[in-house]
Amino acid sequence: MRVLLVGAGGVGTAITRIAARRDFFDHMVVADYDPARADAAVEALGEAGRRFTAERVDASDEAAVRALLERHRCDVLLNATDPRFVMPLFGAALDAGAHYLDMAMSLSRPHPERPHEECGVKLGDAQFERAGAWERAERLALVGMGVEPGLSDVFARYAADELFDEIEEIGVRDGANLAVDGYDFAPSFSIWTTIEECLNPPVVYEDGRGWFTTPPFSDPEVFDFPEGIGEVECVNVEHEEVLLVPRWVKARRVTFKYGLGREFIDTLRTLHLIGLDRTEPVTVAAEGGGTARVSPRDVVAACLPDPATLGDRMHGKTCAGTWVKGVGDGRPREVYLYHVVDNQWSMSTYGSQAVVWQTAVNPVVALELMAEGVWTGAGVLGPEALPARPFLDKLTAYGSPWGMREQ
Numbered sequence: 001m002r003v004l005l006v007g008a009g010g011v012g013t014a015i016t017r018i019a020a021r022r023d024f025f026d027h028m029v030v031a032d033y034d035p036a037r038a039d040a041a042v043e044a045l046g047e048a049g050r051r052f053t054a055e056r057v058d059a060s061d062e063a064a065v066r067a068l069l070e071r072h073r074c075d076v077l078l079n080a081t082d083p084r085f086v087m088p089l090f091g092a093a094l095d096a097g098a099h100y101l102d103m104a105m106s107l108s109r110p111h112p113e114r115p116h117e118e119c120g121v122k123l124g125d126a127q128f129e130r131a132g133a134w135e136r137a138e139r140l141a142l143v144g145m146g147v148e149p150g151l152s153d154v155f156a157r158y159a160a161d162e163l164f165d166e167i168e169e170i171g172v173r174d175g176a177n178l179a180v181d182g183y184d185f186a187p188s189f190s191i192w193t194t195i196e197e198c199l200n201p202p203v204v205y206e207d208g209r210g211w212f213t214t215p216p217f218s219d220p221e222v223f224d225f226p227e228g229i230g231e232v233e234c235v236n237v238e239h240e241e242v243l244l245v246p247r248w249v250k251a252r253r254v255t256f257k258y259g260l261g262r263e264f265i266d267t268l269r270t271l272h273l274i275g276l277d278r279t280e281p282v283t284v285a286a287e288g289g290g291t292a293r294v295s296p297r298d299v300v301a302a303c304l305p306d307p308a309t310l311g312d313r314m315h316g317k318t319c320a321g322t323w324v325k326g327v328g329d330g331r332p333r334e335v336y337l338y339h340v341v342d343n344q345w346s347m348s349t350y351g352s353q354a355v356v357w358q359t360a361v362n363p364v365v366a367l368e369l370m371a372e373g374v375w376t377g378a379g380v381l382g383p384e385a386l387p388a389r390p391f392l393d394k395l396t397a398y399g400s401p402w403g404m405r406e407q
Contacts, residue, residue, distance in 0.1 A: 001025040001371040004069050004098070006059050006089055007080030008032035008041040009190075010308025011103070011146075014352040014360035015080060016041050018398070020048040022364065024371040029072045031057040044351075059085035065092035074098055076370070078363055082192050083107050084279075087126055090141065094130070099139050099370065101363050103146030104193065105240050108200055115201050116215045122203065123243050131380040141380045142366060147320045147339070148174055148256075149240035150362045150383055151395070151402075155322035155337035156241070158388035160249045163335060167251040167326040172241045173336070175225040175232035175259030176318035178343060178354065180310050185267060191301050195277045198260065198268050202236035205246045205254040217265050221257065225319045226405055227340045232259035244382035251326075276300050311353030314343045318354045323407070334407035341400065349399075365394050 001024060005012055008030050016030060030052055032038040038054035045052060057068050059081045069077060069092065077093040079086065079102035086106045093100035105124035112120065127143055134141050144150055152172045160167060180186040187194055201213035217235040224231050234257035245254045260268075271277045277300075281293040321338030343354035350357055366383070369375035375386045383391075392402055 001076065001367065002072060002074045003028040003367065004065075004072065004074040004077045005030050005080060006032070006057060006065065006077065006085075008034075008037040008054075009080065010306070010352070010356035011360045012080035013037075013041045013044070013308060014350065014356045015078070015364055016045060016049075016052060017350045017352060018357075018361055018364045019367075020045050020052070022368060024368040025051070027051050027053065027072070029053050029055055029068065029074060031055040031068060033058055060088050062088040062092045062095070065089060066096045069093065069096040069098050076101065076367065078367065079103070080360075080363075082190055083196065090127060090130075093141070094133060094137060094139065097137065097139065100141040101145050101366060102143055103150060103359060103363060105143050105149075105243070107196070108238065110201050111213070116213055119203060119211050119213055122211060123238065123240050127380050135379040138378045140370070140377050142370075142375075142383070142386075143380060144240040144244050144382050145363050145366050146359045147362050148172060149244060150359075150366075151339055152241050152320055152322045153244055153383040154388045154391050155402075156245045156249050156251075156324070157384040157386070158392060159322065159324040159335065159337060160251075161388060164324060164326040164328045164333065165330070167249070167324060169253040169255065169323075169325045170245055170249065170251045171253075171255045171257065171323045171325075172239065172321070173223045173225075173234055173257055173259075173323050174320050175223060175229055175234060176316060176355075177229045177232075178314055178316040178318055181313040181315070183305065183310075183313070185263075186305050186310055187264075187307060190307065191304050192297055195268065195271065195297055195300070197238050198258070199272050199277050200238040202238045202256070203242045204236070205242050205251075207252045211243065211246075217260075219257070223257070223259070223323075225259070225321075226336070226338055226403065227317060227319070229317055229319055229340070233261070234259045235265070240382075245384055247382065248384045271300060308353065308356055311343065311347045311351070314347075314353050316354075317342045318358060320358060325407075336405045336407055337402065338405065339395075339400070339402045361395070361398060361400060365391060365398065368394060
């Protein structure tokens, strides 16, 4: 297998550090708009970097990405950029005859008149519209294959296959007790993506009703997370699992709730109130005269520390998991399937902070299953469309076991 990895930020760099320890691929091309980032990701691997090559590419330039895939004879494109670049990378992979993986799906657009009641363009709609072309090409586009979405979807499939006869609700619940020394506000993941998913109307699925939306940060609940994290208030947030799980797993209700914390929610609301969450460029006066066009959200991202650089100042654990309620063996049952990463462990073992490492390990596991012919298919598929047990077994073999708690 030959892999083109597009994006050498925190998650992309963590992918290279995990993949360098595995032998399922022949070569990995690490490409980024900033060639220094790609070079740094490869150089940091030392002797283990002999199977890696650094390149520059503009992820928005579909023709350039296609040419890079063809020049390096890559079998698969792994997208580690933010969701703005999903569609050009998705299209380039199809045109080049390569398979495709991403960790976030094509962007949504709220309903123009009833944004907090009805869906407009849903996450992933643009990709699923092209499913037929992927099927005809006999290529696999595995979408939403990070941790959330990704591992959380695998948990949903595992619960349906091995734990439950009937499922009433599947609820992804994400929480952490991470803290960053020296910063009053320092997101542990891409602020661009965090703003996108947290300020968009959350989506809920109900059998018989389908997908519908609610106001941001709605329906708060306190969820008790395992391994010492404890109780965290979680709220509804737009996320791909709610759009993916119902396509392949039968459940009466699917939700996603994120443990953001009151301070974080207030900060996001303030950014929205003053328009700093906007992606459309605005005109500002430039130093020395003239004007410049800048995206307010890009300015916010530039003013905050890069999450990938915070590992040495971060402490605590992060937990991604899927709560499932239903009937198993004829009796009511509730379980929480989860994966916890301790920042101290991920930093000492891989040199990557916990949140980006937890995101990065899952597409590497998926690539290995594809290389082994265990995960196969054609079309646009989510992780829950594929067998769960091989994935969970291999995740444990990577040294990062998952857990299950009866509720």
